[in-house]
Amino acid sequence: xxxxxxxxxxxxxxxxxxxxxxxxxxxxxxxxxxxxxxxxxxxxxxxxxxxxxxxxxxxxxxxxxxxxxxxxxxxxxxxxxxxxxxxxxxxxxxxxxxxxxxxxxxxxxxxxxxxxxxxxxxxxxxxxxxxxxxxxxxxxxxxxxxxxxxxxxxxxxxxxxxxxxxxxxxxxxxxxxxxxxxxxxxxxxxxxxxxxxxxxxxxxxxxxxxxxxxxxxxxxxxxxxxxxxxxxxxxxxxxxxxxxxxxxxxxxxxxxxxxxxxxxxxxxxxxxxxxxxxxxxxxxxxxxxxxxxxxxxxxxxx
Amino acid sequence: xxxxxxxxxxxxxxxxxxxxxxxxxxxxxxxxxxxxxxxxxxxxxxxxxxxxxxxxxxxxxxxxxxxxxxxxxxxxxxxxxxxxxxxxxxxxxxxxxxxxxxxxxxxx
Numbered sequence: 205x206x207x208x209x210x211x212x213x214x215x216x217x218x219x220x221x222x223x224x225x226x227x228x229x230x231x232x233x234x235x236x237x238x239x240x241x242x243x244x245x246x247x248x249x250x251x252x253x254x255x256x257x258x259x260x261x262x263x264x265x266x267x268x269x270x271x272x273x274x275x276x277x278x279x280x281x282x283x284x285x286x287x288x289x290x291x292x293x294x295x296x297x298x299x300x301x302x303x304x305x306x307x308x309x310x311x312x313x314x315x316x317x318x319x320x321x322x323x324x325x326x327x328x329x330x331x332x333x334x335x336x337x338x339x340x341x342x343x344x345x346x347x348x349x350x351x352x353x354x355x356x357x358x359x360x361x362x363x364x365x366x367x368x369x370x371x372x373x374x375x376x377x378x379x380x381x382x383x384x385x386x387x388x389x390x391x392x393x394x395x396x397x398x399x400x401x402x403x404x405x406x407x408x409x410x411x412x413x414x415x416x417x418x419x420x421x422x423x424x425x426x427x428x429x430x431x432x433x434x435x436x437x438x439x440x441x442x443x444x445x446x447x448x449x450x451x452x453x454x455x456x457x458x459x460x461x462x463x464x465x466x467x468x469x470x471x472x473x474x475x476x477x478x479x480x481x482x483x484x485x486x487x488x489x490x491x492x493x494x495x496x497x498x499x500x501x502x503x504x505x506x
Numbered sequence: 507x508x509x510x511x512x513x514x515x516x517x518x519x520x521x522x523x524x525x526x527x528x529x530x531x532x533x534x535x536x537x538x539x540x541x542x543x544x545x546x547x548x549x550x551x552x553x554x555x556x557x558x559x560x561x562x563x564x565x566x567x568x569x570x571x572x573x574x575x576x577x578x579x580x581x582x583x584x585x586x587x588x589x590x591x592x593x594x595x596x597x598x599x600x601x602x603x604x605x606x607x608x609x610x611x612x613x614x
Contacts, residue, residue, distance in 0.1 A: 253590070260583075263521060276518040279576040286583035293590035300597035307604040314611045 225271040231264050231281035234288040241292055250294035257291045260284035347401040363481055367405065370395070370475040371458075372433065373468070382428030384436055392433065396440025399477065407442065408476040409434040409449040412456060414467035419453055427451025433473045518572040525562065525571040528578030532559050535585035539592065544585075547592035555584035 238257055241247075247254050264281040352361060362369050376388045384392060399407060411430030413422040427450065434449035459466035536555050544552040558581035565574035 267519065267521075273518055275573075276522060276576065279580060280522070283579050283583045286580070286587050290583070290587040290590045293587065293594040297590065297594040297597040300594065300601045304597065304601040304604045307601065307608050311604065311608040311611055314608065318612050 225268065225274050225277060227268050228264075228278050228281035230278070230285040231261070231268060234261050234264070234281065234285040237285075237288045237292060241288070241295055244295065246291060246295035249298035250291050253287070253291035253294045257284065257288040260287040344401065347398055350398055364476075366476055367478040368476070368480045370477070372473045372475065373471070376433070376473065377429055380425070382425060382432050384432050389436060392436040393440035395475070396437045396442050399437065399442055399475075402477050402480055403443070403446070405446070405480050406478045407437070407447040408478060409437070409447065410474045410476065411449070411451040412470060412472050412474070413454050414470040415454045415457070415461035416467065423451055423453035425451070426453050429473050433475065437475070518576060522572055522575045523579060525566055525575040525578060528575045528582065529559065529562050529566065532562065532578045532581035532585060535582050535589065539585045539589040542589045542592040543596065544588040544592045547595040548588040551584050551588035551591055555581045555588055557581075558584060 234257070238254075238261055241250075241254065241257075260280070261284045264277065264284040267277045267280055360371050362371070376384050376392075378385065409430045411426030411428070411433075413426050415422075417425075430449035430451050434447055437447060438444045454461070454470070457466075457470045458472070459469040461467050461470060532555070536552070536559065539548070539552055539555065558577050562574045562577035562581060565571070565577055
């Protein structure tokens with residue numbers, strides 16, 4: 205811009221100092237610039253400035269054609285050039301604004317696409333996790349069903365604050381004995397295979413007797429029966445570090461000891477999967493295991 | 507420049523306009539250009555406008571009203587250009603900033 209001003213000034217002076225009225229270089233520059241702008245479509249983007257530039261150029265050209273005062277022609281031609289340059293600046297501004305709008309639109313589109321891609325990825329991850337959870341639940345449900353089926357003849361299952369309690373009836377043992385009947389060994393091992401589904405849960409085996417007989421005898425017998433069941437479960441593949449056994453004799457009866465049926469119900473071995481539940485085993489069990497174990501420690505026994 | 511060589515002689519045609527009104531218009535346009543940031547964005551053009559306005563004031567004082575009117579028209583043209591040039595510069599800056607924002611999408 206600076207060099208154009210300098211050139212314009214020099215040529216105007218030369219023209220003005222010639223023998224006759226000479227066309228100012230600034231007028232020639234204005235006309236050339238105007239045509240360039242017109243070819244670029246500036247008429248649409250800077251309509252007002254282009255109209256004013258054209259008017260100024262026409263005025264200057266007319267003054268030159270009529271051989272009016274050279275000083276006036278030079279000045280009015282300089283005005284025409286400035287006005288054409290103003291149109292050029294307005295045209296450039298409009299082009300820049302249009303580019304800015306396009307860039308803005310492109311940015312929004314890019315941000316939208318990015319957000320959509322992130323959303324799709326998150327959805328895919330959620331779907332994947334959902335499938336994993338569904339599969340885990342199905343597996344545990346199947347295990348539970350299998351467990352219930354296996355022990356239905358000799359046990360009952362209940363959900364307590366400590367976890368799942370499998371109560372094994374006294375048909376496992378002969379009267380006064382702590383050796384599991386051969387006919388029951390296979391079922392114990394099958395129960396063990398199901399308990400493997402709960403590797404993160406502590407398993408407590410607890411023996412009980414009815415109220416007949418001496419306390420010391422009953423305590424010793426209940427401990428021996430619980431230990432036998434624990435050993436059978438370990439033999440069936442349960443990690444020995446997560447399973448313990450205790451005997452409680454005639455304590456904690458589940459029925460009255462005054463009838464044969466009540467005494468039979470009290471003669472039992474309970475297998476407690478601590479922290480496990482009939483529902484939501486996959487998510488609830490690990491979190492519930494610790495509080496259940498802590499409760500047992502503080503209470504001594506259930 | 508304008509007074510360097512007045513080989514044509516004589517007075518200017520009426521199309522040159524009225525000096526006082528041309529001066530007023532030039533002052534308004536200079537104020538508008540200044541408001542648009544021309545002091546920093548189009549310094550040379552604004553300086554030229556002020557110089558032509560000062561020349562118009564001087565010519566008015568010595569009663570050379572035709573030349574004062576022409577100088578004021580040059581001042582007005584310079585000021586209008588300074589304003590448009592400043593607006594163009596601002597638009598270019600906005601474009602560059604938007605391009606940078608576009609380039610940064612997804613890089614944070």
